[in-house]
Amino acid sequence: MKIHYPNGQPFHYNNDKSESRKKQKQVKYSNRGMTLEKELNLTNQQYLNENLAVIHKKPTPIQVVKVDYPRRSAAKITEAYYRRSSTTDYNGVYKGYYLDFEAKETKNKSSFPLNNFHEHQIQHMQQSCAHGGICFTIVRFSSLNEIYLLEAEFLFKWWDQQFLEDGRKSIPLASIKNECAQIPYGYNPRIPYLQVIDQLIEEKNSK
Amino acid sequence: MKIHYPNGQPFHYNNDKSESRKKQKQVKYSNRGMTLEKELNLTNQQYLNENLAVIHKKPTPIQVVKVDYPRRSAAKITEAYYRRSSTTDYNGVYKGYYLDFEAKETKNKSSFPLNNFHEHQIQHMQQSCAHGGICFTIVRFSSLNEIYLLEAEFLFKWWDQQFLEDGRKSIPLASIKNECAQIPYGYNPRIPYLQVIDQLIEEKNSK
Numbered sequence: 447m448k449i450h451y452p453n454g455q456p457f458h459y460n461n462d463k464s465e466s467r468k469k470q471k472q473v474k475y476s477n478r479g480m481t482l483e484k485e486l487n488l489t490n491q492q493y494l495n496e497n498l499a500v501i502h503k504k505p506t507p508i509q510v511v512k513v514d515y516p517r518r519s520a521a522k523i524t525e526a527y528y529r530r531s532s533t534t535d536y537n538g539v540y541k542g543y544y545l546d547f548e549a550k551e552t553k554n555k556s557s558f559p560l561n562n563f564h565e566h567q568i569q570h571m572q573q574s575c576a577h578g579g580i581c582f583t584i585v586r587f588s589s590l591n592e593i594y595l596l597e598a599e600f601l602f603k604w605w606d607q608q609f610l611e612d613g614r615k616s617i618p619l620a621s622i623k624n625e626c627a628q629i630p631y632g633y634n635p636r637i638p639y640l641q642v643i644d645q646l647i648e649e650k651n652s653k
Numbered sequence: 654m655k656i657h658y659p660n661g662q663p664f665h666y667n668n669d670k671s672e673s674r675k676k677q678k679q680v681k682y683s684n685r686g687m688t689l690e691k692e693l694n695l696t697n698q699q700y701l702n703e704n705l706a707v708i709h710k711k712p713t714p715i716q717v718v719k720v721d722y723p724r725r726s727a728a729k730i731t732e733a734y735y736r737r738s739s740t741t742d743y744n745g746v747y748k749g750y751y752l753d754f755e756a757k758e759t760k761n762k763s764s765f766p767l768n769n770f771h772e773h774q775i776q777h778m779q780q781s782c783a784h785g786g787i788c789f790t791i792v793r794f795s796s797l798n799e800i801y802l803l804e805a806e807f808l809f810k811w812w813d814q815q816f817l818e819d820g821r822k823s824i825p826l827a828s829i830k831n832e833c834a835q836i837p838y839g840y841n842p843r844i845p846y847l848q849v850i851d852q853l854i855e856e857k858n859s860k
Contacts, residue, residue: 539785541785542786
């Protein structure tokens with residue numbers, strides 16, 4: 447007899463604990479990403495409505511393998527796989543500046559693990575910075591419900607030190623509190639990060 | 654007996670000629686898009702390699718409906734649909750400027766049909782321009798093998814006039830030749846469009 451979970455998904459016996467734990471972890475990560483992503487999408491929509499900035503999330507890259515063309519209906523993709531993105535998730539234009547950023551969530555309460563990033567994302571931010579873009583990361587500590595904006599330079603510094611002997615694999619929250627701006631929750635926009643960008647632009651221009 | 658084409662696709666009798674013609678047309682359009690897209694991707698990669706600019710094509714937006722998680726292998730998407738993009742296809746940063754553009758191909762020999770654009774793409778370019786971005790369209794006349802860079806302002810002018818009485822539904826090639834820069838084919842990069850952007854930036858700064 448096939449047993450199904452209440453959500454209709456079939457139940458599989460799985461004795462491979464590590465595999466199962468890994469899968470659970472993956473699911474959790476993607477859920478966490480969703481929430482911040484949704485709030486940022488609403489924020490960006492609000493910025494667009496107010497005619498303040500044009501920032502969009504890039505679509506998730508998907509490798510399409512098989513497509514069906516049912517008659518009189520939309521093309522149906524029947525086999526496809528997620529691909530790793532070669533850039534960050536968000537970019538756009540604000541006050542003539544190119545903005546480029548990544549959004550990350552962590553349940554960690556005392557530090558932000560650097561393995562939230564892939565090498566190529568850091569590289570992409572380094573390249574974008576080098577050409578005059580404003581790059582940063584929005585990090586939510588979901589257990590604390592606190593959001594910070596990490597400037598790219600700050601992130602690069604921590605990224606690089608991890609490869610040194612005794613390098614830390616995470617950024618302590620204390621350092622983030624000390625050197626980065628906290629983004630207060632708003633009603634609309636919910637994550638008013640452009641306030642922080644305004645400061646960055648001011649600093650940039652006063653240099 | 655089931656008949657198959659040499660490529661393994663089953664053959665279907667189809668008396669609905671208009672449907673069949675429509676499908677053929679769709680296939681052709683997407684093939685045409687591919688070629689220019691590939692050349693632009695190579696061009697952008699070359700610009701990245703030369704550390705000149707960071708421009709990427711955005712992934713095609715896909716609505717994922719069903720995903721299988723086979724044990725010990727990558728998540729497999731088993732039902733998904735193409736969505737209409739809410740932006741243009743390419744963006745990035747060059748000399749501190751936000752660049753945003755769309756690439757289009759036409760087999761037409763004397764004009765560029767405006768129905769190659771969706772209203773929302775024009776709107777996105779208008780918004781990006783308003784915030785200081787440099788927006789444009791790269792058009793290939795594939796039968797003539799000529800490529801032009803249409804500045805956003807030029808495109809907007811033609812887009813708007815189509816809604817007037819006796820408005821044209823396409824931009825005459827003569828007007829494009831007259832008011833837009835042709836991009837000469839290169840070896841590497843193949844479509845050296847940043848040459849034209851340099852001129853636009855110069856004009857922008859001399860205003």
